[in-house]
Amino acid sequence: MAVPIILIVALIAGIISIGMALYFRYLVLKEDPGNERMQEVAGYIEEGAKTYIKIQYKILGIFVAALFLVIIFALPSQINPGALNWEQAIAYLIGAVGSMLAGWLGMYVGVKANTRAAQGCTISTKKGFDIAFFGGAVMGLAVVGVALIGVSIIYWIFQTPIVVLGFSFGASSIALFMKCGGGIFTKTADVGADLVGKAEYDLPEDDPRNPATIADNVGDNVGDIAGMGSDLFDSYVASIVAAMMLAAAFSIGIVVFPFGNITLTEEGIARLIITPLILCAVGLMASLIGIYLIKLKGSDEPGKALNTGTYLATVVYFGLSALFTFLLSIGLVAEEIGLLWRIWGTSAIGLIAGIILGFTSDYFTRDDKKPTRNIANAAKEGHAVVILSGFSYGLISVVPPALGVILAMAVAFWLAGVFGVAMAAVGMLSIVGTIVSNDAYGPIVDNARGIAEQGDLGEDVIRTADRLDSAGNTAKAITKGFAIGAANLTVLALLFSFTEEAGIILTGINLLDINVLIGAFIGVVVPALFSALLILAVQRNAAKMVDEIRRQFEENPKILTGEEAADFSKTIDIATKGSLRELILPSIISIVIPITVGILFGVAALGAFLAGAILSGFVFAVMMSNSGGAWDNAKKWIEDGNLGGKGTEIHKASITGDTVGDPFKDTAGPSINTLLVVMSLTASIFMGLLLLPIFNLGAGLLLL
DSSP, rough: OOOOGGHHHHHHHHHHHHHHHHHHHHHHHHHHOSHHHHHEEEHHHHHHHHHHHHHHHHHHHHHHHHHHHHHHHSSSSSSSSSSSOOOHHHHHHHHHHHHHHHHHHHHHHHHHHHHHHHHTTTHHHHEEEEEEHHHHHHHHHHHHHHHHHHHHHHHHOOOSSHHHHHHHHHHHHHHHHHHHHHHHHHHHHHHIIIIITTTTOOOOTTTTTTEEEEEEEHIIIIIIIHHHHHHHHHHHHHHHHHHHHHHOOOOOOEEEETEEEEEOOOHHHHHHHHHHHHHHHHHHHHHHHHHHHHHHTTTOOOHHHHHHHHHHHHHHHHHHHHHHHHHHHOOOOOOHHHHHHHHHHHHHHHHHHHHHHHHHHHHHTTTTHHHHHHHHHHHOOOOHHHHHHHHHHHHHHHHHHHHHHHHHHHHOOOOOHHHHHHHHHHHTTHHHHHHHHHHHHHHHHHHHHHHHHHTTHHHHHHHHHHHHHHHHHHHHHHHHHHHHHHHHHHHHHHHHHHHHHTTTTOOOOOOSHHHHHHHHHHHHHHHHHHHHHHHHHHHHHHHHHHHHHHHHHHHOHHHHSSOOOOHHHHHHHHHHHOOOOOOHHHHHHHHHHHHHHHHHHHHHHHHHHHHHHHHHHHHHHHHHHHHHHHHHHHHHHTTTTTTGGGSSSSHHHHHHHHHHHHOOOOOOHHHHHHHHHHHHHHHTHHHHHHHSSSGGGGGGOOOO
């Protein structure tokens, strides 16, 4: 089947994206890095981040090499039966390297932008905002550019989505390491800094006397820039691949859709396969326009500018995607043209649903909204009541996004069947360039605020940096809600793709079948186990961090008086070694358990396993992300002078809530998104192995 020439639009868009990322890098690096003290602090952060990434990439290199050998030698080729599976192995390698490259580029610019943004705040709010946002845009554009170039070239060469699946698996496996490891690192430092620095010694946020301050700032970069960027890169590629595989599953002839039957031609199917890539290229164009408009409207209202840019990118996407849908439809028969416009509708619905999900998370976490204010007031009753209140609001917050995903699924399915659901996921992630840019902006301004304080820039500059940081906190909350919704639609699309791929065995998932029921039950449990492992990892490492901070204060009282500097290298070392050690088991689980379920209980049980994990994972991800965000902002609202302000028992109770919420919102919650995608891709890429006669042709070894 020939590849339509219009695919070149996606490749060109990807190249432009990388070019713009490098241009924004230049704009950031040419700015003034500030005074000597600021550069010294930024140097500590940069060195810590580079050390962490360097060690992590060495470990990842071993992991990638091992899995590369497994794919090429152990998995049967689906392109050339009987030959080595080198096509998917090469694609996997490219996906892994691409994900690592995007993460490194974004983090590199992030650690350069923080001190420059702080210095920009001495000039104006707009100057500080522009520097920080351009720094974040490097990550956003790198993610989209690498994805579009990688998927376009691999599909153009091999002309089958089965090989592109390997690229997606490579991106996902790296994203899991980056998100889990970065999340453990940043919360190890954050929890330690709060428990000792704030609760025991009443030190301000980002106080240079706190030995964990620099480690906390390093964690923002490796967790929220490199980690979240890899997470959305992973979902972005997976959504494209899932839709491409479903389109490729259409045989030439009559295809059944909910609205009726359509006769598809070979050219029609060829264009349907590349439609996800074309719409994502259009989304990139919309993101570039959105990024420009965000800069244009930066002024003195950074939060409004970020939201306005997202809204405008959405509107631009609707118009441009309609134009390219028209171009894709030229030369097709009437039925195929109608289907393409239905697909355009599903992508629009997905994007609207993503925006709604993001701002639902914003409502449940903002400090000027009822849920967060109620949690803050609960601190009057003590530590335990703060936990109960935050946990309860987190559970309530699951309902609106669940209804949003259900509605988006239902309408998308009505418009274009399971392919419509996959295209809704593509639409939701179409402006991911803008979303990642907004998210990466957050940790940059968070670091900038700390550098402004440690660089003695004065209260006025710190207040300016606080305004930027406040907008960043809101942007991060929206991004997490968006990422959770996108990940769930994506894995649902991957589940449909999996069932199509296994169609010769999986004629239906009967929950009354004992093997299927066991698979579903295991799937429900895995997100809970995964979350527990990550939270326990933070707890163990934070305990070591607490001991180290106390040791430094007790052995060297001059640290607290400011006469001598704290030993930042020791706390960074604890966070680095602990996070890399702890992420190994959760990462292994994400790949080993799906394969084991498929081998023991069969392909149908594996499908049920994925369904169970998707449903329970959604609940855990939303609840933990929103509870954590609300606890964090309740504490900040009190620190702004409400309910007695800092140093009171109410404040200390809110610190407890924030400490519990830290691993919820920045480690376990967001990592579940990546877990679900990795498990879904593992199931698909190991399908050929599971269908071998040794495993009863997909029926499993344990025929209960």
